[in-house]
Amino acid sequence: MLEIMEGSHAVAEIVKRCRPQVISAYPITPQTHIVEDLAQMVANCELDAEYITVESEFSALSACLGASAAGSRVYSATTSQGLILMAEVCFNAAGMRQPIVMTIANRSLGAPLSIWNDQQDSIALRDSGWLQFYAEDNQETADLHMIAYKVCEDHDILLPAFVCFDGFILTHTYEPVDLPSQEEVDAYLPAFTPYHRLDAAMPLSMGMYATPEYYMEFRYEIDRAMHRARDAFIKAGREFNEQFGRDYSSLVEGYRLDDADVALIAMGSICGTAKDAVDEMRDAGRKVGLLKIRTYRPFPGPEIADALKDVSTVAVLDKNISLGNGGAVGTEVKAALYGSDIAVYDYIIALGGRDVRKRDITAVVDLAEKGEGDMFYGLRTEVL
Amino acid sequence: MTAAELIAFAAFEGGVYAQAFPAFGVERRGAPVQAFVRFSDKKIRLRSQVYEPDYIIVQDSTLIGDVDVFRGMKPGSIAIINTEKPDFDGRVPEGVKVYVVDATTIALEELGVPITNTTLMGAFAAATGEIKLESLEHALRNRFSGSMADKNVSAAERAYSLIGGAA
Missing domain, CATH: 3.40.50.970 (Thiamin diphosphate (ThDP)-binding fold, Pyr/PP domains)
Incomplete structure (x- = not known):
């Protein structure tokens, strides 16, 4: 109940x-x-x-x-x-x-x-x-x-x-x-x-x-x-x-990935906001889906490669940073997709509790479609 | 946060999905704090803060001026403000309906302490129609016991009746 x-x-x-x-x-x-x-x-x-x-x-x-x-x-x-x-x-x-x-x-x-x-x-x-x-x-x-x-x-x-x-x-x-x-x-x-x-x-x-x-x-x-x-x-x-009756029989969970051109990848609560953003983008005619990673260890590399084999672009949302190299999830997703012609971009986002809205998810997809990635998203440049 | 939690509980009792959460990290009585509630017929997945509220409850009208409490409100949205002065000094956006209630006095009379959560819940229920009075009473009796439950229920009912007459 x-x-x-x-x-x-x-x-x-x-x-x-x-x-x-x-x-x-x-x-x-x-x-x-x-x-x-x-x-x-x-x-x-x-x-x-x-x-x-x-x-x-x-x-x-x-x-x-x-x-x-x-x-x-x-x-x-x-x-x-x-x-x-x-x-x-x-x-x-x-x-x-x-x-x-x-x-x-x-x-x-x-x-x-x-x-x-x-x-x-x-x-x-x-x-x-x-x-x-x-x-x-x-x-x-x-x-x-x-x-x-x-x-x-x-x-x-x-x-x-x-x-x-x-x-x-x-x-x-x-x-x-x-x-x-x-x-x-x-x-x-x-x-x-x-x-x-x-x-x-x-x-x-x-x-x-x-x-x-x-x-x-x-x-x-x-x-x-x-x-x-x-x-x-x-x-x-x-x-x-x-x-x-609740299905956790996969290390990853796909959301509206059928026929998607762009796939977001994320872990944790940001996936809920991302699902709502995906729905809005789908309503606007954009072919966007989400792949949620449920188990970071063991890392679901083969599952990711299989789920994303038909997408052209991947945008990884990383709530962490391996300083000097990029996000930990993005780095491993790139390794999992090595040899494919999928463009994978990593976005460091929401560090230290910065709020993430649906429009932020959409903005990340916009960046990925333009080929801009491997970056911090949402920096307040005025305080740098 | 207590008010948000109780409103979510009462709304859920009334048959909709509900989500309540604080503006994280600064929950303490006496400092300006925010908490958020969402209701939906569907499971709520969105985790961002609320930027365009349909309803706001202002527990302390002295915040108005220091904080833009009406930010993001659209015409047709509702503000419930705890104040002793019905003609409080604040710029209300056009089309926002304002209800004022002296929740502090009601709380002092009913509970003996100036804690206005439950009183303002009664006002919210009456002003918005989003939660029924019986769901509210159930939420309060779930949270409080014995005479404290009775006192909180009567504080909520007083505000409900006051606003109910005005709505």
Whole structure:
């Protein structure tokens, strides 16, 4: 049943129904409401979990890592500087193959200090070995948490995941969300069965020292698991659709791409605004569509190439910047389309919370059609 | 933001999709803040702020002059302004219908505090017809309990009746 609620509350409610056994997190804007809600649920005995309060994000994810290694289903949430403080633990969690699920309430990084949204934080952890899922709205955000646990805990995968949703734009927005009941979540997501865990009766080491004879093979195995996660995500998404009637059985989602000349590519909440802009452009007779990237890791290169094989021009909206090179999504889309004759242009947009309107999306399409791209969009040149 | 959230809740109760969100990052009582609400028969995908409002609610009329509260309003749109002075000093764009309500006094009398969210919701419901009084009451009883719910409902009803007479 659809109910109107804040995005952060929807996340807390679905996380509760995923039955994490250990939660550790440190509050940071705009993630705070999620962990406040969960702390209250634990205090009220609505959620039978250990909630470990800590003094920093580094400790929060370290506590999660230990609890996961001991065989628990664990959860955390963070954003921005908090995620960057976790960076070392992020690499360790992936390397130790612990299926931790963490919500990222996407926010820009300082300096200059900004509490507002872009996706620089999770993009900065691109190479950490975590799966990265991006949600367009609060329904998709909630649903992707269930899928994330299912994919991560698959014994063929055993990797951690970020479920990313845009800070403030989704975290603080009240909109209708249909939350599955506890029984429905239980039917979709069985209890966690660890593949291996810390056990005094059967001692083992995790995250140990690997000499040059072994290190590369560990990295290779992580990379293979990341690639296997493509099929695991599709399978988990298909099962989700069968049970709940919402389709996440693809790493990408096309919107009005049939017969499109120009395709926009984007991740996260900007896709909603872009869909409305596409509708307006279609009404005006322009052949424009959108390809939404749902999983940034694993990156859906083959899916992008397949979905866009008939377009002439691609405009990528990047809410991040790899300083000195361009947007992270645009760079990877160009690699995915290498060898085709499709013109791919990248637009750095909406950094630090700058608002994006339908007319901005249309203006980007105008630029792409003129062959102008690989640029920041919407700069206030008067303050430069 | 509380008012926006409650209006969205009440509108959704009335059978339309609704979305409410703050102008992010500066939510604190006493500072000029904005929050936005959209209603639609279809699922709402648009995430930008509202630049051309059909309706505005001004919770503190002393903002008028410092902030162009009427910006983007078109003829036929409606402004609801909390003020003690019906003849407030502000340039209203042509064709914008203005309702004034002394929500602060109503809130002080009904709630004992000058928090005008729920009073202005009553005024909004009456002035725009976008939400029904019973949806509004349901939203308030969902948010508040016991005597606080009763007090907020009567504050909203007083403003609803006042504006209802004028509309």
